[in-house]
Amino acid sequence: MAEGKLCNRNMINTEEELRTLLADTSGKQYYSEMMDLDVDRDKLKATLDKTLKSRLKTWLEICAHCGLCADSCFIYLANNKDPKQVPSYKIQSTLGQIVKKKGNVDNAFMRMTMDTAWAKCTCCNRCGMYCPFGIDMGVMFGYLRGLCFSQGFVPWEMKIGSGMHRVYRAQMDISTEDWVDTCEWMAEEYEEDYVGLKIPVDKKNANTIYTVNAREPKHYPEDIGEAAALFHIAGEDWTVPSEGWEETSLAMFAGDWEACKLQVQSVYDAIDRLKPKRMVVTECGHAYRATVIEGPYWTGQKSGKPPVESLHYVEWVAEALRTGKLKIDPAKKIKEPVTYQDSCNYIRNAGLGDTAREIMSYIAEDFREMTPCREHNFCCGGGGGLNGIGRYREERNIGLKIKRDQILATGAKLVISPCHNCWDAIRDLEEVYHIGIRWRFLKPILLSMVIIPDHLKPEE
Amino acid sequence: MYQFVTGPLAWLSFGIFFIGLIVRIVLYIRGLDWQADRVTYSVNTSYGIKGAIRSIIVWLIPFGTRSWRVNPGFTILFFVFHIGLLVTPVFLQAHNILLKERLGFGLFTISDCTADFLTIAMLTAAAFIIIRRIALSEVRILTDWYDYLVLAITVIPFITGFLASHLIGDYQFWLILHILSGEVMLIAIPFTKLSHFVLFFLSRAQIGMDYGIKRGGMKGKGLAW
Structure with missing residues (x-):
């Protein structure tokens, strides 16, 4: 079965392999080898047999094709409601087909699947909140990425990342x-x-x-x-x-x-x-x-x-x-309008929405919520690894429009973003769309307003 | 013919319906895997149950979730369709008379007038669901012949039942067709995506447990669906 020197089903386990892959600037050779990478169909089928359990099977089977997931997906909205960006369509046409065909798919199909799994879904899990059956396509795309990875159909930066x-x-x-x-x-x-x-x-x-x-x-x-x-x-x-x-x-x-x-x-x-x-x-x-x-x-x-x-x-x-271990100097609180970027990974998927609001109540005088917010907030546009994949830069930039418009609607020019991925996406959206905003982690903001006990101050 | 379709065939179809659904439930639950699903179903179960119940109930209330609220048109179609679909056959006087005759007990019944209203409402909702499938590009792209087939399986018993009960055309013909199509539906439920008759509850319970145990349910107030 044909495999490339760089693009193959092997894992990166040594520094040398990592260096070789990194030396292939932008993955030029890697992606050209991918054109000829064979699908190990037996292995794919065996993986499905072993890992596709009732939850995912049921999700794929009972999807009523109602389309309620469409508007929940920021990528669908950002792409002028292109029907090919409907979450259910994206998963049914990739994972759904692989399951239906019992792994009997070809190279072109796997490349299309890879492009869908990494460029058309950030695994933000928002769609799962809008489906009457609770079908979480983010979870399914996570699973699909695993199948793609095991077959060597994975974006160059992701292969490097996992190798690291x-x-x-x-x-x-x-x-x-x-x-x-x-x-x-x-x-x-x-x-x-x-x-x-x-x-x-x-x-x-x-x-x-x-x-x-x-x-x-x-x-x-x-x-x-x-x-x-x-x-x-x-x-x-x-x-x-x-x-x-x-x-x-x-x-x-x-x-x-x-x-x-x-x-x-x-x-x-x-x-x-x-x-x-x-x-x-x-x-x-x-x-x-x-x-x-x-x-x-x-x-x-x-x-x-x-x-x-x-x-x-x-x-x-x-x-x-809350406990007063950190005390904020009231004079130094943020006076200007400020908004907060709810990260999918710790707000929607870990329930910390209230915690973020509690912090804002201590540090900001004019806190403005995005709409929608908390668990219902949209992905920053760069989640799930999308920020870091050169091959999908254009797709990523289109997706940033939703967050751009959400931020603009608040009227705030300052965005607090305690998440590296969101922080990067918001920085990039400013670079691409020039809307005149600033973005900050919590640490520098806190350090600029916290009261420092006298004994910790250096002698002048 | 009438004896056959309301006798052995009825027993057979009800048998397949009930046993089929039990098998679906058992297979679903047995196929759950705490590590693969990444939900500790049997640890912190109280949080899981709380999440599961909430996840089911809020979705059974019209406009109870954000998804229902931002899609009011579809929400109305959905509830009218499903209420008509479930309430009419279960509480219909004619069905309960038959039930009493055969099994010796009947349920609470609705008036024929109410049944007519529910049937017409349900069929109207079905018509709009079809129009929606064709008209909206985001639904059209998902739709295939199978979606129309399951819709046909569910609406034919209502159309034939309505025609028979109102003596429109040949009563015997519509009656037999009504009974047969009803039996087709019963048999189809466990084998098609109509299995969401029970899998809706299981799938909702599962995602509710996921959010209730793992994704923040033990820290926050629970997910605001």
């Missing part, structure tokens, strides 16, 4: 040494402004273990400094693990279930090693979803819960504000 998790236990090439160095560097930087600030690495029995998104040490190290400053001001007994510090999961976006498990297990191992009382996850939606919501299932935790109580960063912030 396999090799580095992080979505980017950051070694343990790089990570610990970054923590030390940030501790030095921020210690100048906050007396006694430390970033304790591998401290045992701390109250809180803090875990991050690899983009932070790689591209925004100040985020770690800001987190440290806020923990320090709040008097939190915290630590970061030297290994198992990465919460994100491009493997989840890629449909590489094995790598999902490897990644999450590394975090759970760190918890096991350091015995913290609880975990706090940085401002990232899918990271929280992967490690706290789905991870327990990948790793077989019968309780469905991570080994210790785990909080999204917004939960920690809300708690710190």
